[in-house]
Amino acid sequence: MAAGLNALVPLATRDGQGGQSGQGGRRGLSATSADAFGAVAITRPRDALLFAESLVHEFQHVKLCSLLGSVPLYADRPGERHYSPWRDDPRPLGGLLQGAYAYLGVTAFWGRRRGRLTGGDAAYGEYAFALWREQTAYAIGRLPASGRLTEAGERFVAGMRASLDRWADVSPPTIARRQAESTAADHALVWRLRNLRPDPDEVRRAAARWPSADPGPAVAAASLLPADVRPGTPGARSDLRALSLRDPAAFARLAAQGEPAADLAQVRGRHDAAIASYRALIAAEPERPEPWAGLALSLLGRGRDDAARTLAARPEVVAAVYLRIVQDKGASPDPVEVARWLAPAVPGDASPVAPRWDASERRRGDVAVE
Template sequence: MLSEVPDPALDELGRTEGGPDTLALLVHDQDTRRLLLLRALLDAADAADPRVCSPEQKARLKDDWALLTEAEDTVRPAGPRGAPSARDRIRYPLTGPWALRCLRGLDRAAGTAEPDEARRLALDLAHFSALAAVSAARAGIPFTTRLTAHDGTLNLPSLGSLGTAPSDDVTVEIVARDGWMRLRRHGSADVVVFLENGFGAWSGSRAWTPAHALPGLTPEAAPMPLDDLDPYRTGPEPRHRTQSGPTTLDDAERKRWLMAWSGTAAVLRTGGAHRLTEALALLRCLVPLEMPPGAEARGGCSATRREAFGALLTSTPPTSAAFAATVVHELQHAKLSALSDAVVLHQGDGRARYFAPWRPDPRPYDGLLQGAYAHLALADFFQRRALSVPSRAESAWTQYSRYRVQVGAVLPVLVGSPDLTARGRRFVDQMVVAYERMDAHPAPRGHTARAEAYVSAVRTLWTQRQSSTTRPNE
């Protein structure tokens, strides 16, 4: 993990930027933390009471770890972009939520004898066998193993999922050879799947649902997983009221995703070359979300998960321009969360009390910092769009003005906080530098005035709402 983030890297990130070396620091730190999380999980399982993790479960975890290790040590023939390794599977964004859920489940199960809790933990731990099997198959290691399909589905991460006729638990024997796997279930025809290069696997069986990927963001980039199958792709509940749950895409929806994605790189370039650079460095998978009621007017919903570094969760993007803006927005949250894991920026108490023009509810200091940081990047993105794409200038100036005024409304609170550490103050000061740098290219007359009137009205409504909720009952 990072022992220290160099000042030049901290300055770049404070300005919502980040060159290849700076972004590589964040990626390496997050990848190292993922490996440590997995090690902590395996150690916790090994030390768990036999009533929580049985000797049979512990032995299977050790066997799976040995298979993963063999897969990592196996020399694979290089494909056009290099063959994925077992370590790549561990570092895949959605492996993080799974590992954290297992670790928390072991902790909870130690204090309870609830059968439902024990079953959930057993199902979660068994997912490690699927991770190991996929890694070994990708490495070309011949093996035979048994996995269990739970509730009618066996998920093989990055390959696809097998549907079983019964909805209860079914044992599936997997025979893997070079480039293919045979899935055997009692009383059903065998299903043979053929591994694609990098992501996905195809089969002629209707029982098999392949994992899908979009083309690389650029011609040189690896395919981008569009993961609507992984059982750990979202948390048990939405993060906030504007976020929906996961969805499974049909062919028509996948085409809409492809159409929007195919133009995203070009739009990112118009908002600054650094926006495409950070997307190529940080983005590892896309997770489709349902469109929540009323969200189409807002362009949909999107989110990141701190434990799933590199994943972007979003409803179907309507256009390439909207997709690019979502990428810019959410990757700032990913960058700041990764930086906060390595550097203590503030010591805020977590109490929600600050006004944020983009939210109706009070925000804690960390939430205010996260929101301001993402909106500052969007202001920069849309200002560059307005200057580089004359045909889209009017709309881009409107967006720029709204975001910049919103950031300006909260920057004094961020800068003046006594909770900032020395490194946090340096970071926030660089946010101010980026904010003031935009003055070199002001928006046309009228845009700023309308944005200021909007934020003023929002502040008035927020103040009235807070006053009414804190007034003593009469």
């Protein structure tokens, strides 16, 4: 990095001031361009650690962009989109590769700082390491499965896997690992709710049978919405998880205020309170994805029954059927009971699954869930 990073360009935040943003572990905004080797654009750093993480992240992009200018690593296919653990929108294969390589460097950054940090920085570092290692492993695993890597790309990704495997035996503390697992699952759940839609005719048929004993035939795999970018809100729960580890006193002050009640309860492991709050939020705004994802996480935290399994595996189906019941019958049912009722019609395990969409081989919107 000392030899290749030669320019830092200040970025203004939305308030136009270029000030610090986020809380806990949010490092602000940063970017690079393939046409400007060695340059990184970045908002004012929140602190030295997150500044260093941003530089590592962006310099990984700088290096990979330079390599891609000389060596093709993949053959992209127009219309093909993948789940990326770091983005709210479906990404092309090149975007998934860029993310995986960037966070491979970030994982190593936090891994090398284990044992060198103290207090809240140490706790947050363990969480960040566990989170980025898990999400990077997912992305690296998906790249060869795409079938689009060149011979050079296969070797390059194999090298990425070998680099990540150096950290395979590291065991973060339980609390950091569990919070990281929750953040990874949270992102996948919200992504599905934002980007996937089940067949409207199947949703209508299922909703019409509520609350009979049988929800009817299985609901088929959902379809990816055609737009690449959808508006979304920042990950409030991920911010809270980071804050609880890095600055417990600030988190305690926020918890004492009691808002956001549902998310605070979920992050603190108070599952019954979180479930009650998410039920109320869903009744008020059933189209918002975040309460549905929070409800799924809280149900899983309480126990993996049919409702938890169904909502975790196919949240977009449960949310769509629930909304249709509200529209058709004029009443708001219990979302937990809708999830439990749909269990026979929703195959899957209690893990958010990540889809890949290939528009050129399948009819518009079909998703392969793997």
